[in-house]
Amino acid sequence: MKPTRTPLCDFVRAYVDARPHRLHMPGHKGLPLLGCEAYDITEIDGADILYHADGVIAESQENARALFGTQKTLYSAEGSSLSIRAMLYLAQLDARSCGRTSTVLAARNVHKVFLSAAALLDFPVAWLCPEGTSLLSCPITPDVLDAALRAHSTPPAAVYVTSPDYLGHIQDIAALAHVCHRHGTLLLVDNAHGAYLHFLDTPAHPMDLLADLCCDSAHKTLPALTGAAYLHLAHTLSHETAAQAEAAMALFASTSPSYLILQSLDALNAYLGSTFRDDLRVLCKKTHAVRRTLTAHGYSLCGDEPCKLTIAPKSFGYTGDALAAILKKDRIIPEFSDPDHLVLMITPQTSDDTLKALTNTLCRLPRRAAIDTQPPVLPRPATHTTPRTALMSPAESVPIEECIGRILAQPTVGCPPAIPIAVTGERITEETVEAFRYWGITHVSVVCS
Numbered sequence: 001m002k003p004t005r006t007p008l009c010d011f012v013r014a015y016v017d018a019r020p021h022r023l024h025m026p027g028h029k030g031l032p033l034l035g036c037e038a039y040d041i042t043e044i045d046g047a048d049i050l051y052h053a054d055g056v057i058a059e060s061q062e063n064a065r066a067l068f069g070t071q072k073t074l075y076s077a078e079g080s081s082l083s084i085r086a087m088l089y090l091a092q093l094d095a096r097s098c099g100r101t102s103t104v105l106a107a108r109n110v111h112k113v114f115l116s117a118a119a120l121l122d123f124p125v126a127w128l129c130p131e132g133t134s135l136l137s138c139p140i141t142p143d144v145l146d147a148a149l150r151a152h153s154t155p156p157a158a159v160y161v162t163s164p165d166y167l168g169h170i171q172d173i174a175a176l177a178h179v180c181h182r183h184g185t186l187l188l189v190d191n192a193h194g195a196y197l198h199f200l201d202t203p204a205h206p207m208d209l210l211a212d213l214c215c216d217s218a219h220k221t222l223p224a225l226t227g228a229a230y231l232h233l234a235h236t237l238s239h240e241t242a243a244q245a246e247a248a249m250a251l252f253a254s255t256s257p258s259y260l261i262l263q264s265l266d267a268l269n270a271y272l273g274s275t276f277r278d279d280l281r282v283l284c285k286k287t288h289a290v291r292r293t294l295t296a297h298g299y300s301l302c303g304d305e306p307c308k309l310t311i312a313p314k315s316f317g318y319t320g321d322a323l324a325a326i327l328k329k330d331r332i333i334p335e336f337s338d339p340d341h342l343v344l345m346i347t348p349q350t351s352d353d354t355l356k357a358l359t360n361t362l363c364r365l366p367r368r369a370a371i372d373t374q375p376p377v378l379p380r381p382a383t384h385t386t387p388r389t390a391l392m393s394p395a396e397s398v399p400i401e402e403c404i405g406r407i408l409a410q411p412t413v414g415c416p417p418a419i420p421i422a423v424t425g426e427r428i429t430e431e432t433v434e435a436f437r438y439w440g441i442t443h444v445s446v447v448c449s
């Protein structure tokens, strides 16, 4: 196979080597405060224009498209957050042209950017919140989805799920896509945590499983700079809607994308097209071995993702936060902890030393009496106004003890995981306050009465 070219990196390297007089932005003129400034350029002649690309960026995006096997793949230098706004906008355009309603059916564990997109685009949300939903996970079975879609006489604009979720649970995307298509609607997947899934021996990326649109945060699970992400459009999406994708990204994006991040995506293509699959295969074996070691020591693990280790440590006598504090003393920094979970993200770039240090520290700990406190049941959303009305209203911050009966303005999240405990536009109940308390929220933003 021919190696994947890196046209954008090559252009910038040649530009730096030519030692030009930089009378253009950025203001650092290539001189270091950090050290990376020389390669941080802007849209000069020859550097192409993101979302109006016909040069080195177009060639680089085409390389990414070919690697993922999509109809179209666009870069984001502003994370999946940008891609999510754009894909929801595209779903609204597609819905209008095909006679669907503007409603989006969304599994409840959305990242908060979904809510800002709902407010910006002013679409109604119908929440999917089946039995078994928790703050971080919302398992949607094909039957649940089928029943929810049957309740709509006109198909909604789209169905929106997060997969993998923060704990590493993966939805049955192929089955959900089938149900969506049978009902004449689109499946949108927040695949921020799953960019690598396409490169497994059995590809399991939403684009492999017939989702119509998805975002990937390349920076979360691939060796890319923070902010590097993709918007993928599947072959199932109409060409008319796909033709609007660049405009959709440009609508929400900065006009000054980071060329460091774009080069990171460009360089990544070469790696994804060469040894990444092999490296991932080796990594899967290693995480499987770590999983076995931890399970043998007595820990419970959850989630289906090969690149994520999620420990549910209460049965072993520790909270997730307590384990995180113990790991930190050994300079091991997890992705996320809360009372119930400890999430560790692992990629082929994780060294054997790190995995060894992790298992050493965790297996040094003795089992203690199980902690039997349970997280509060996630309050069922009692929507009072649309996200747009709530977010566009004057708001004030109040202590949680004073917020019962008020309408939530800004979504209330801990970050990470930035998943709303209560949703913009909902009336806050006693149950909601109990949930705020459990997840350490002390103040919330409510609509002024």
Ligand SMILES: Cc1ncc(COP(=O)(O)O)c(C=O)c1O
Pocket: 078, 079, 080, 081, 082, 111, 113, 162, 165, 166, 190, 192, 193, 217, 227, 229, 416, 417, 418
């Ligand atoms: C599930 C999920 N979706 C979307 C996002 C936003 O992604 P990004 O940080 O790349 O903008 C995150 C960020 O953590 C996330 O966890």
